[in-house]
Amino acid sequence: MISTKLAAAVCAALLLASACATPEREAQRVGTAPPVVPGTSQPATAPSGSASADDDVMTSDNVKLVANLPRQAPLNGPMAWNSDLAFQGTYAYVGNFNGFSVVDIADPTQPKLVSSVSCPGQQNDVSVHGDLLILSVDETRSDETCTSKHGTKWEGLRLFDISDKKSPKYVSSVATNCGSHTHTMIPGKDGQTLYVYVSSPGPSPDSETCPSPHELIQVVEIPLKDPKSAKVVSSPDIFPDGQQGSFLHGCHDVTAFPEKNLAAAACFGDGVLLDITDPVKPVVLQQVRDTENFDIWHSATFNNDATKVIFGDELGGGGMATCDSKTPETKGANAIYDLKDGKLVRRGYFKMPREQKDTENCVAHNGSLIPVAGKDIMVQGWYQGGVSVWDFTDSDNPKEIGFFERGPDGSGSVIAGSWSAYYYNGYIYSSDIIRGLDVIEISDPLTDPAKQVKMDDFNVQTQKIY
Incomplete structure (x- = not known):
């Protein structure tokens, strides 16, 4: 998803008026600023979620919406968009441009809001490790506080x-060049240290926080017993051949597979395969490009045995209707790469197959594996294109096996729909930017074996073997 600086760059390159609003300008456009209760945790006062009564919900026969938990104050203003998700035990953590929420999902059919923390900053992508929650802020602020x-x-x-789900507490911050659009956790082998790869777009030459050049990622070291002492410990350049593209450098997203000592980085114009045996000093194994089909290399997902990598293209930065007959099936889509003898080899492409209206922003966005032994199956959010479940076991011939979507969002927002769709302990959880947290169930012979897999936690950018 585009940040303010990324939106500006995309607008300059593509002349996309729909993607050019900062939060402040968008709030002015709709006539009101987002409600904010700075630096507080707000306990739940709303009822738990129930199945949505939306008339425009459409699903395949094997998919149903079982619950929807709307955004709640102070995280429900015009630009208080829901963003990424993380999971731990019976809790889901929902990022939001104004902070984050903690949701009790012990009964997935009745999700309950536990607390909402007001702490504004794009995008507030979220991950959790033990009693630690990490937010990515890709927007210049007056200071680091909430x-x-x-x-x-x-x-x-x-x-x-x-540690107290009803009252999360701010601990500290780490300043990084060009902010943090997304981040990726890599647990240290000593069990005492957490490494975090920071991905951010840049440079912005006139910025105090985003100097040029910016062909790098940043590695933050967090001592788990003393997270206040977290700091940047390295800024590796992972582009031995330089970086494709002229208006953005750095990376959008890195996915790590610590058990395989591998990471895949989606870096705007490039895909990069990394050896992360030493997380502080990642080694580049391969740098790949697809100048014919890919616009913004957005995200990466390994299959369960790390013999494939899915790279997604966020054509237009999330502000365009690219799921239409005018846009080729290989653009704004996913590319499937087989990983053979340590090298990535491009195979097929997959794009959500239902044509969307020109008022619906739709492009490949965040998703995760559905853990089925012997199969490669993924669930993925497509903004207003909804949620798609697709099988890429045959790398050359991927196919959709289920879907959930709504009609065009009626809020008037330029951006809407499913930001992230992830599978966790038997259900799909979709973070809808405007409408809140959707809980979706798929019942299909291909995916039913995944219901036997129980996860203790789940951060999509830190993959594990299931």
């Missing part, structure tokens, strides 16, 4: 103590 305003002084990572 009471900050839009400014020029700080962007990066914020850390929270989530």
Whole structure:
């Protein structure tokens, strides 16, 4: 998803008026600013979620919506968009441009809001490790605190103590060059250290926080017993052949597979395969490009045995209707790469197959594996294209096996729909930007074996073997 600086770059390159609004300008456009209760945790006062009564919900026969938990104050303003998800035990953590929420999913058919923390900052992508929650902030703020305003002084990572789910506490922050669009956790082998790869777009030459050049990622080291002492410990250049594209450098997203000592980085114009045996000093194994089909290399997903990598293309930065007959099936889609003898080899492409209206932003976005032994199956959010479940066991001939979607969003927002769709302990959880947390169930012979897999936690950018 586009940040303010990424939107500006995309607009300059593609002349996309629909993708050019900052949060402040968008709030002015709709006539009101997002409600904010700075630096607080708000306990749940709303009822638990129930199945949506939306008349425009459409699903395949094997998919049904079992619950919807709408956004709640203070995280429900016009630009208080829901973003990424993380899971731990019977809790889901929902990022939001104004902070994050903790949701009790012990009964997935009745999700209950436990707390909402107001802490504004794009995108607030979220991950969790033990009692630590990490937020990515890709927007310049006046300072690092939750009471900050839009400014020029700080962007990066914020850390929270989530030992008390009803009252998460801000712990500290780490400033990073060009902020943090997304981040990826790699647990240290000593069990005492957490490494975090920070991905961010840049450079912005006139920015105090985003100097040029920016062909790098940043590695933050967090001592788990003393997270306040977290700091940047390296800034490796992972582009031995330079970086494709002229208007953005750095990476959008990195997915790590620590058990395989591998990571795959989606870096705007490039895909990069990394050896992360030493997380502080990743080694480049291969750099690949697809100048014919890919616009913005957005995200990466390994299959369960790390013999394939899915790279997604966020054509237009999330602000365009690219799921239409005018856009080729290989653009704004997923490319399937086989990983053979340590090298990536491109095979087929997959794009959500239902044509969307020109008012519906739709492009490949965040998804995860559905853990089925011997099969390669993925669930993925496509903004207003909804949620697609697809099988890429045959790398050359991927196919959709289930879907969920709504009609065009009626809120008037340029951006809407499923930001992230992830499978966790028998259900699909979709973070809908405007409508809140959807809980979806798929019942299909291909995916039913996954219901026997129980996860203790799940952060999509840190893959495990299931």
